[in-house]
Amino acid sequence: MRSSISAAAAAAGPAVVHLVAPGAASGPAAAVGLGPGWVDGRAQGSGFIYDPRGFILTNAHVVLGTPPAAAMAAATANTRWPQHMQANTGLRARAEDSSSSSSSPPAAAAAGAVPQGGLLVHLADGRVFEGRVVALDRASDLAVVAVDAAEQLPCARLGNSHRLAVGEWVVALGSPFLLRQSVTAGIVSCVERKGSELGLSSPRTEFIQTDAAVNVGNSGGPLVNLDGEVVGMNNMKAAAADGVSFAIPINSIKSLLSEISRHGRVLRPYVGITMAEVKPSRMAQLRTACPDFPRDVAAGIVVTRVAPGSPAAAAGLKEDDVIVAAAAPGTAPGQLGPPGLSVAALADALRDAIGGSLELTVVREQRRLQQQQQQYAHVTVTVRPVEAPSG
Template sequence: MVLSHSFCPFTVFVVILWMPEPGFGQVCGRLTLLLVMSCFLRRYGRFNRSSFVRAVAIAAFGSSILYFKDHARFTASVVVRVPEPFLDYRWLKCSVLHDLSPQRLPFSNHTGMLKLCSYRVSPYPSSDISTEASGAVGGESKPCDCFGKNTIANAAAKVGPAVVNIAIPQDFFGITTGKSIGSGTIINKDGTILTAAHVVVDFLGTRGSSKGKIEVTLQDGRTFEGLVVNADLHSDIAIVKINSETPLPEAKLGSSSRLRPGDWVIALGCPLSLQNTVTAGIVSCVDRKSSDLGVSGMPREYLQTDCAINVGNSGGPLVNMDGEIIGVNILKVAAADGLSFSVPIDSVCKILEHFKKSGRVIRPWLGLKMLDLNEMIIAQLKKQDASFPDVNKGILVPMVTPRSPGERAGFCPGDVVIEFDGKPVERLKEVIEILGDKVGVPIRVLVKRAGDKLVTLTVIPEEANLDV
């Protein structure tokens, strides 16, 4: 039953849900209603519709209070509609109560003001809310690893000040005909700049030479003259140094080992001489082989992304969402969009260690062509040759270079390398890491040959002559 009555300036709605359950409270409620109505009828011989409705509303409200006192299955709700002019009255501003433990109507408090509340509103108890969903572990909050609207901008802001524009004037018989442009990143406050070798080194010779005067422009507009300190043409990584009287902004080197296809990355640089340019994309492949790209020379691996890369981006940084450098942009496919490639920062760090230790990159050479084995390759090899070693992992040696350290050590085509320098190996990457810069150092290698014959060989690496 819903009753309402208006008396200036409010409108009161009384909503009564009466359960058809016999009991003392229900009988008392009905008797109260009859008594109140009889009293009003005797007092007012003549009444209109308004007074009748008022009487019924009061009676219903009184009976609901009496009945609700003893019955939990009875629910009453009182709603007060307040006209707009009264909304600013201080005494009408009451707090909303939740999950009232005593199942009673909210009577007036000691101030005489009725609290306007939503009765029996029961939100989920705090104990039922999963701490994992709220980002809390063990009672402590943890940062939310999510992608927000400022994620890319924040990452770019961390690295941006350290990104520089590299320009090299091109002379033709003493006449400047243009500039060769590229990008770089300051990785040390002393002015050490990481860039691509082809930006600052002339590739006409096998060993390369500086292209000439190097102009380095910072994001704030300052210009310096740079000097090529180290360059490795085969990895396309170089170090340029500038001198400044004040500390320079620097970028932090991250790690590329944990990158996955689909991770967000950004590329910074000066494409087409447009300084301070930021483009975004994702990692398309984390280990794109140089052979897949038709790049000759020593085998290398690149990070493939779909970031927009153009002339002038070479040498610029590839950055993750933490604002760390995870690659150096060096090339793209000219006839396609979204095919850009970078040198992983983990490989760059090893090159920098070589620069610091020896002034050049020392690459040990064994004269062995190696191939990572998997179940499919092993199954095909066993199908072709029943005597192929019974292995489920390892590194196959399909070819041995004549008069190489590998041939002198006794390697044969078809050998499967199981251990290298006393460590189990499954991939060529592991062999390269173990080799490091060990030139002239004997290394013991365990191989498995046809007929499951185990042989231990000792090989002495030589330094690779990449100029041949």
């Protein structure tokens, strides 16, 4: 096991960077979360190179100089990904964007209150570059920093966080308390810790929970498996406890990078419903508590609220409807996420349908002549793109 941890650290270590950004305040970061470290009024944190052409992933709160809870509670920044970068990031880009042949260095995109100028990137081999924030999403606490290098840089291999298992060993790398290239290890305590359990304003955000030691300055650094693959980004810890730390899953980060590549910024779907996932293990209890719940539904998503005037209301969705399938209009609705539709699967389907529509199969109960009748309905809902203002 010792050699495995050492090998994982050696594989990912060359891609780990130390970031120094201008800060708006001095002194220790707030007690909530990790927050960046502070020296002479400058926020400092960690990151990792994910593209050898000089693209670096880190937390938004590192470059903003704020604690992670504050960054995630803020709205998504309206940040444009420069067109000529889209063809060079290795990400999927729209055809009209990938045709740009500009050879000039990518300019930093406007990112609200992101500090521009003076952002320094320290590589593991001692080289120092000036970095530019080229994309930032406060709601997910993600930022992309670019540096100009004359040669390709060592980059980390991105893994698959969906393959993580509870009890699996992971390694955290970064700069806790400004101690660069520090390595700690622990196990995965939970693979899908809900943001609602942590009291975050984005309750559907999920985190990897680990007992690997992370502290102030670890923010933005990689969490890797024993193969040296990045499975998460260290983000925050419980303020009053040790061994309770949280990382953003790398698969979530990949999805956000794809959004930036396609739209130039992160767009989120809005249909105007509040929902709750019901798994098969909870179905019997739910039927006992709610006799009117639709019969013969193994699992699904219960609509607990429909916002007046929303796309969902216009489409005819009702409270207590159970969404069991989703598909693009004109295609056969399929069950997503066996053995029933999950919130994560529906969220992915809604994200893919932004600017268009999605057909939902719902089950609802109707009372006729004092008898319950189960009714399947097909509802086509418009998926509205939304992005909260920056600031």
